Amino acid sequence: MNWNSFVDFIQKIAAGTSIFMNCILTILILFKSPKQLGSYKYLMIYIVWFEILYSILDVIITPIMFSHESIVMVIVFKKYSPIPHQVLLILIAAYGACFGISMGIFGLHFIYRYFVSTGSNYMSTFKKGRIFYWMLIPIIYGLIWGSVCFFLLGPSEEINHIVANKLMLTFGWEIHDISYLGPYFYQIQPDGSYKIGWNSVVGVVIAWTILFSSLVAIIYCGIKCYLYINSMINITNSSVSKNLRNLQAQLFYALVTQTAIPVILMHIPLSIVILFSFLDKDLGTLSGITSITISLFPALDPLPTMFIIKNYRTTIFGKII
Structure with a gap:
């Protein structure tokens, strides 16, 4: 099994697992949620179905990430695909938009x-x-991120020329066999000067500004929640019922764990790939590991909610027993 076939295999397994786990979580949220959950269950359903749609998109296009010099590419092999090239570009941009949506969702949950x-x-x-x-x-958030991918990080003849030989040596692919989007930061000229890809620089700055705004909300609200919940748990004579205090703590810790998963599996690996490319360091097929970790995110993300929230946990283990 070659590298791209292995990545494709993992993506399909992860997508199937994600759809199954998120469907189970949907049932738990709808029928086994504590009454005190209130409107929060709508937000929980929101993220569950986002992850299902994300997994379906991942299976449809089966993208693989590849970096060469100062270029990062999200590649879809289109040679045998019935989907037109322009539609594939839109789907790759939608795949990129999922990063913005995920951070927007988790920021919203913390708020x-x-x-x-x-x-x-x-x-x-x-x-x-x-x-x-x-x-x-x-x-x-997703629309902005997806628009940046589509309009500022699109394919070009310069990128085609730079990566054509590398793609053939690595995957055995001709440049016209693929659709791709991704930043191209700069090219070193024969005289030692740099030709800056300003579209890519501007696009990445916009995308990571969105990411930063979400991280600020997560960190600020997370610290405030932690301090407040700790103080509430420690007050035994609080007017807030013990069950409600415990539920608030369960929801908070589930949310922290649930947020750590995409940060570890999506945002840190992608940031590393982009940083290496910005430094003109060639990761080649190693950047494809990011494609694997990203596909694992929606498969693993339901687990904290399913096993930390007591009502869901007892339902699952009760059914197993």
């Missing part, structure tokens, strides 16, 4: 948990139909 934990008046904005306005934030 919600912060409002709930502190009893903020802003909780009213999450009730009834108004919660769907909040749900637009990750979609906007």
Whole structure:
């Protein structure tokens, strides 16, 4: 089995596992959620179905990441695909948009948990139909990230010329056999000067600004939630019931773990690949490991919620026993 076939195999296994696990989690959320969960279960369903759709997209295009010099490419082998080239480019951009959506979703979850934990008046904005306005934030993040991929990080004749031989040696692919998107930072000229790919630089700056804004919300709200929940748990005479305090702690720790998974599997590997390319260091097929870790994210992400939330955990183990 060659490298791209191995990556494709892992992606299909991960996608099948993700769809199965997230369907199980959907049933648990709908039928076994504590009554105190309130509107939060809509946010939980939101992320579950995002991960299912992401897995389906991953199977459809089976992308593989590849870096060469200062170029990072998300490649789809199109030779035997019935999907037209332009549509494949849109699907690759949608795949990139999933990064923006994921960070928007987790930032939104932390904001919600912060409002709930502190009893903020802003909780009213999450009730009834108004919660769907909040749900637009990750979609906007995704649209910006996807637009950056499609309009600023598209294919070019320069990239084709630089990577054509490398693709043939590595995969046995002709340049016209693939569709791809990705940044091209700079090319060293014969006189030692650099030709900067400004579209790529601007695109990556926009994308990582979005990422940074989400991380700020996660870190700020996460620290506030942790301090508040700890103080609430330690107050035995609190007017808040013990069950509710325990539930808040379970939801918070599940959310922290659930957020760590995409950070470890998606954002850190991608950041490493981009950093090496920016330094003009060739990772070649090693960058394909990122394709594997990214595909594992939606398969593993349901597990913290399923096993940390007591109602879900007892239901699962009760069924097994």
